[in-house]
Amino acid sequence: MKITEHFSHDEIVCHCGCGQGYIDFALFDMLEEFRKLAGNNPMITHCVNRCITHNKKIGGAKRSKHLSGRAWDGHVSNVQISKLHEIAKHAYETNLLSGGLGIYDWGIHIDTGSKRTWEG
Numbered sequence: 001m002k003i004t005e006h007f008s009h010d011e012i013v014c015h016c017g018c019g020q021g022y023i024d025f026a027l028f029d030m031l032e033e034f035r036k037l038a039g040n041n042p043m044i045t046h047c048v049n050r051c052i053t054h055n056k057k058i059g060g061a062k063r064s065k066h067l068s069g070r071a072w073d074g075h076v077s078n079v080q081i082s083k084l085h086e087i088a089k090h091a092y093e094t095n096l097l098s099g100g101l102g103i104y105d106w107g108i109h110i111d112t113g114s115k116r117t118w119e120g
Helices: 025-037 052-058 081-093
Strands: 043-047 071-076 100-104 107-111 116-119
Touching (some): 025 107, 071 081
Parallel strands (some): 100 116
């Protein structure tokens, strides 16, 4: 089942196999716009949903936005991580990304929570 033009429900479910697959359409609206800024290259999803059990197992934050499907972790094909970080920071500064933005060596975290940034 497609959520948007470029994201499917199968890629956002919890990795433990429980089937949790909450959808925050505001998140996916942001991701579709971000995709355009990143050259319309495919976005590789690492994580959207985590059930409480899986979140605990991997050491996720107690109040992680992944618990409610309000966060996306990933990277963009054909875009170097350093360039991806630049694009994400610009999108955040211009309010295209309006929630949380985390910068990591593997990619980025985007969520629909309160406006904040961090580096992991």
